[in-house]
Each structure stands twice: as structure tokens, then as C-alpha cells.
Amino acid sequence: MEDPAIKVRNLSKSFRKRIGFLKSSRLWALTDVSFVVEKGETYGLLGPNGSGKSSLIRILSTLLIAEGGEVSLMGYSLPGEQEQVRRIIGRVSVDAAFYKKLSARENLLYTALLYGQKASEAEKRAMEILKQLGLENTKFSTPLEEMSRGMQQKISIARALVINPPLLLLDEPTTGLDPKSRRDVQSFLEDLRRREGTTILLTTHDMAEAERLCARIGFLARGKLVAEGTADELKKLAGTETLDDAFIKLTGEELANQEEAGEEAGVLEVV
Amino acid sequence: METTMRQTWAFIFRGYHLTRRYISWVIVFNFYALVTSATVALIGVAAQDYQLTLTLVVGALLWNFLSSLYNEIAMSIAYERWEGTLEYTFMAPVSRLIHLSGISLFALMNSIVQTVVVLVGLMFFTNLDLHGANLPGVFLVLAVSTVAFVGLGLMAAVLPVMSPERGAEATHIFQGSLLLVSGVYYPVDVLPRWLQPLSMVSPATYTLSACRKLIGVGNSASVPGHLAGSSVSAVLPELLVLAVMGAVLMPLGLWVFGRIEAWAKRAGKLKRTG
Numbered sequence: 020m021e022d023p024a025i026k027v028r029n030l031s032k033s034f035r036k037r038i039g040f041l042k043s044s045r046l047w048a049l050t051d052v053s054f055v056v057e058k059g060e061t062y063g064l065l066g067p068n069g070s071g072k073s074s075l076i077r078i079l080s081t082l083l084i085a086e087g088g089e090v091s092l093m094g095y096s097l098p099g100e101q102e103q104v105r106r107i108i109g110r111v112s113v114d115a116a117f118y119k120k121l122s123a124r125e126n127l128l129y130t131a132l133l134y135g136q137k138a139s140e141a142e143k144r145a146m147e148i149l150k151q152l153g154l155e156n157t158k159f160s161t162p163l164e165e166m167s168r169g170m171q172q173k174i175s176i177a178r179a180l181v182i183n184p185p186l187l188l189l190d191e192p193t194t195g196l197d198p199k200s201r202r203d204v205q206s207f208l209e210d211l212r213r214r215e216g217t218t219i220l221l222t223t224h225d226m227a228e229a230e231r232l233c234a235r236i237g238f239l240a241r242g243k244l245v246a247e248g249t250a251d252e253l254k255k256l257a258g259t260e261t262l263d264d265a266f267i268k269l270t271g272e273e274l275a276n277q278e279e280a281g282e283e284a285g286v287l288e289v290v
Numbered sequence: 291m292e293t294t295m296r297q298t299w300a301f302i303f304r305g306y307h308l309t310r311r312y313i314s315w316v317i318v319f320n321f322y323a324l325v326t327s328a329t330v331a332l333i334g335v336a337a338q339d340y341q342l343t344l345t346l347v348v349g350a351l352l353w354n355f356l357s358s359l360y361n362e363i364a365m366s367i368a369y370e371r372w373e374g375t376l377e378y379t380f381m382a383p384v385s386r387l388i389h390l391s392g393i394s395l396f397a398l399m400n401s402i403v404q405t406v407v408v409l410v411g412l413m414f415f416t417n418l419d420l421h422g423a424n425l426p427g428v429f430l431v432l433a434v435s436t437v438a439f440v441g442l443g444l445m446a447a448v449l450p451v452m453s454p455e456r457g458a459e460a461t462h463i464f465q466g467s468l469l470l471v472s473g474v475y476y477p478v479d480v481l482p483r484w485l486q487p488l489s490m491v492s493p494a495t496y497t498l499s500a501c502r503k504l505i506g507v508g509n510s511a512s513v514p515g516h517l518a519g520s521s522v523s524a525v526l527p528e529l530l531v532l533a534v535m536g537a538v539l540m541p542l543g544l545w546v547f548g549r550i551e552a553w554a555k556r557a558g559k560l561k562r563t564g
Contacts, residue, residue, distance in 0.1 A: 077561075082560050105381055120308065133300040
């Protein structure tokens with residue numbers, strides 16, 4: 020039987036935070052999370068800030084080590100086979116983290132070299148991706164600091180794809196983008212999955228985006244996966260008309276309320 | 291092999307383009323290094339003491355080289371944290387050995403350029419003439435001590451990983467302590483007795499001592515216009531100590547870096563804001 024693209028079983032992760040000199044608190048970012056993403060599938064994780072989405076993406080990206088549970092990507096388990104996992108994943112985070120003084124070309128070539136790719140081939144591929152994302156060729160030599168947030172995020176997507184990964188981890192890739200840029204990115208992702216069969220794990224706050232792009236959706240709240248299924252299944256399960264209402268009913272909370280609490284939401288335990 | 295070469299080149303490529311884009315800062319740092327060195331060297335000129343001038347010039351040049359090398363490596367993680375790119379570098383399929391070797395190679399090139407700038411500049415302030423100095427011997431000592439300094443830099447580079455807020459500052463305290471105890475501008479025996487043992491564990495102490503002998507500092511036969519540099523055989527004890535320090539500090543630096551990286555991944559410290 021073929022391995023799924025992503026298999027997560029009973030995953031738990033907590034962070035310690037010092038309170039004063041002797042006491043510390045433990046914040047559970049993820050508790051007993053399990054789900055599977057098949058190859059070629061786009062799976063959405065919905066939840067407010069602090070629900071554990073970014074921690075989950077960081078664990079899958081080999082940047083965090085979980086306390087408990089099992090994670091495997093394309094058959095490679097973490098953290099044991101992190102070298103193999105790093106070769107098959109591309110990641111886009113909510114903040115377009117770049118060398119802002121360098122141009123798009125220099126940033127993308129640096130990434131390609133870091134992954135051991137030939138600079139000339141990577142440059143050609145990057146140009147194609149940027150064209151598909153609706154970015155002009157002239158912007159290729161512009162320093163990132165002179166670009167809009169939407170343009171930077173498109174470069175960020177090109178960076179993740181320049182290495183041609185079979186698995187793409189997208190952490191709120193359209194947050195803060197204008198409607199046109201958001202539509203460009205969404206169309207590109209639809210096309211990418213159709214054309215190359217790339218598996219995509221997408222975290223978002225945007226219900227409409229999740230409905231448009233994701234074959235299945237998981238609701239994450241306070242570090243727990245409280246429900247999953249297709250958008251229609253979730254609405255049916257909750258007995259609601261919209262995915263927004265289904266989220267509120269199934270998780271018992273609203274997206275906006277917890278967002279205001281910021282990243283410190285989660286389950287706190289003083290130890 | 292080709293992949294390894296490209297990955298190593300990635301860090302030199304990045305360093306070169308960042309240097310190009312931050313060129314005004316690079317000019318400022320080089321200017322500051324030159325002015326500081328000239329200020330120190332002129333103390334010897336004012337005292338009309340050729341040997342003192344030579345001692346200070348050699349100290350200034352070597353400290354520029356070693357501190358620039360150490361600083362570039364030690365601050366590499368802090369720079370990435372400021373830029374926000376640390377997570378992307380750490381999730382790339384590049385071994386830490388290649389990653390840190392790439393950074394160290396660029397740091398070495400950068401340090402050579404800065405030292406040459408200071409050397410040329412000092413010639414306008416002092417009657418420095420290197421005829422008679424054993425320059426191949428000096429390069430040999432620098433090559434051997436580079437390994438030890440890279441090891442020290444790697445250990446200091448973990449500080450910004452451990453503490454995003456204060457790690458960068460701590461690397462400078464470490465650097466300042468090396469300057470204090472290594473006999474850069476004065477003999478180590480003028481240090482308080484309780485501090486003198488520290489000079490024995492600093493690789494800079496042996497680098498400076500060996501290079502001064504090779505250039506002819508302290509040799510009464512050295513006169514303006516002609517230096518009486520000693521042969522490599524005269525600095526074999528220092529070379530041996532530096533080689534042992536390099537053999538210990540380099541693997542130790544890599545090991546410490548690996549341990550702290552694993553800890554940072556458990557504690558969630560690689561994140562941009564910590």
C-alpha cells in the first residue's frame with residue numbers, strides 16, 4: 020500500500036514559559052492531533068491564531084520537535100529522517116521572510132543553490148513561476164524591500180516551488196494580500212495541484228479560500244483537531260448553511276475572538 | 291560532490307550580494323577599523339619607539355583579522371534572525387558542517403579584505419616596511435589559527451540561538467575578553483596575576499606571539515627598512531598549540547552547535563521573534 024503524503028498520529032507539542040524566577044507555565048500548542056493527507060490532495064487546516072496551525076507546520080518543516088506522537092511525510096518519519104524530508108518540502112509562511120536588501124533573483128538563486136540546484140535551471144523555473152503568478156519580469160531584479168506585500172508573498176511562493184517539491188506547506192499564504200493578489204495565488208495553487216499533482220497542506224483563517232481550494236478541511240481549536248471532512252460534510256455535521264457557522268458550532272468559538280488573544284492562546288498549565 | 295559545492299557556494303553568493311547591497315556600512319566598518327588601528331599605532335610613533343610601533347601595528351593587524359573572522363561567524367545566526375530567514379536556512383537540506391563551512395569561508399574572505407585595507411592604510415601613518423619579515427610563515431600561522439577561531443566563532447554563534455534577545459550582545463563580551471587577555475597590544479605578563487591563566491587558553495595569544503617573532507618584533511636586529519623575521523622552526527611550539535586548539539575547538543564548536551540546535555527545536559527558539 021502506498022504511503023500517504025502526510026500522516027500525523029496523536030501529535031502533541033507544548034512550550035514552556037518562565038513566570039518569575041522559579042515558576043514556569045506550559046502552553047499546549049497541540050494535543051493528540053491526528054490526520055492523513057493523501058498524495059495530490061489539498062488539505063486545509065482552519066483555526067484562529069494560537070490554535071496550533073503554525074506549530075504544526077513547523078513540526079512538519081523539521082523546525083520543531085514534538086513531544087509525542089508520530090509524523091511521516093511521503094513515508095519518511097520525523098524527526099529521525101529529517102534530511103530526506105527537507106528534500107521534499109517547500110514552505111510558505113505568513114511573513115515573507117527574505118533578505119530584504121537582495122533582489123528577488125538573488126533570493127531565489129540563493130535558495131536554489133542551498134538545495135544543490137543548478138543556478139541557470141532554477142532561474143528559468145523561477146521566471147516561469149513568477150509569470151504564472153502575474154509578476155512582471157522587470158521585478159526580478161528589484162530588491163524585496165521595494166516590493167509590496169503581495170509581490171513579496173508571490174516571491175515567497177516561487178521560492179518554495181523553485182525546488183520543485185512534491186509537498187507544499189502553506190501557512191496562511193494569502194493573509195494580508197489584496198483581493199487581486201489573493202485571487203492570483205489561489206488560481207495558481209489550483210493550477211499547480213492539477214498540473215503537477217503537488218500535495219498541499221494549507222492553513223488559513225479564510226473559510227471561502229478553504230472551500231475553494233481544499234478537498235478536505237480540518238478544524239483546529241486550542242491545539243485540538245475537533246472535526247474534519249469535506250466542506251459539505253462539515254456543514255452537514257454542524258447542521259449549518261455556511262462553513263463559518265459550522266466552525267463556530269463545532270469548535271465553540273469564533274475565529275475573530277481568539278485572533279485578538281494572539282499567539283498566546285492555547286491550553287495553559289502552570290508547573 | 292557537485293551538490294556540496296553548490297551548497298557551500300550558496301553562502302558565499304549570499305554574503306557577496308549582501309556586502310554589495312550594504313556597501314556603505316562595509317565602508318564605514320573598514321574606515322573605523324583603519325582609524326582605530328592607526329590611532330593605536332600612532333602611540334608608538336609618538337613615543338619614537340620603532341619596536342613599540344611594530345608591536346602595536348602587528349597587534350592591530352592581527353586583531354582586525356581574527357576579530358573580523360570570529361565576529362562574522364559568531365554573528366551569522368544573529369544576522370539571519372534579524373532578517374527573518376533563519377528558519378528557511380535551517381529547513382534546507384544542507385548539513386550543518388557545509389552550512390557553517392560556507393559561512394566560515396565567506397568570513398575568511400571578508401577578514402582578508404579588511405586586514406589588507408588596514409595594512410595599506412597603516413602604511414600612510416607609520417614607516418611600516420615589511421622587508422625581511424617571514425610573510426609565508428605568518429600566513430602559515432594564520433591558516434592554522436583560523437581553524438581554532440572558526441571553532442570559537444561556532445560556539446559563540448549558538449548564543450543568539452539560545453537567547454534571541456541577548457545572544458548577540460553576549461558574543462561581543464566573549465570577543466572583548468579575548469582582546470583583553472591575548473596580549474594584542476601589551477605583553478600578557480602585565481595583566482593581573484589572576485587573569486594571566488586565561489591568556490593561555492586563548493588561541494590569539496599564540497597567534498600573536500608567533501606572528502611577532504616571524505615579523506621580527508622584539509628582535510634588536512629589526513630596524514626601519516629591514517626586519518629580522520625568524521624562521522618557522524622558531525615558532526613550532528606556538529604552531530603545535532594552535533593546531534591542537536583547532537583540532538579540539540572546531541569539532542567541539544560543531545558539536546555544541548548541533549546540541550543547541552536540537553534544544554532550540556524542542557523549545558521553539560528558531561522562530562523569528564523567539
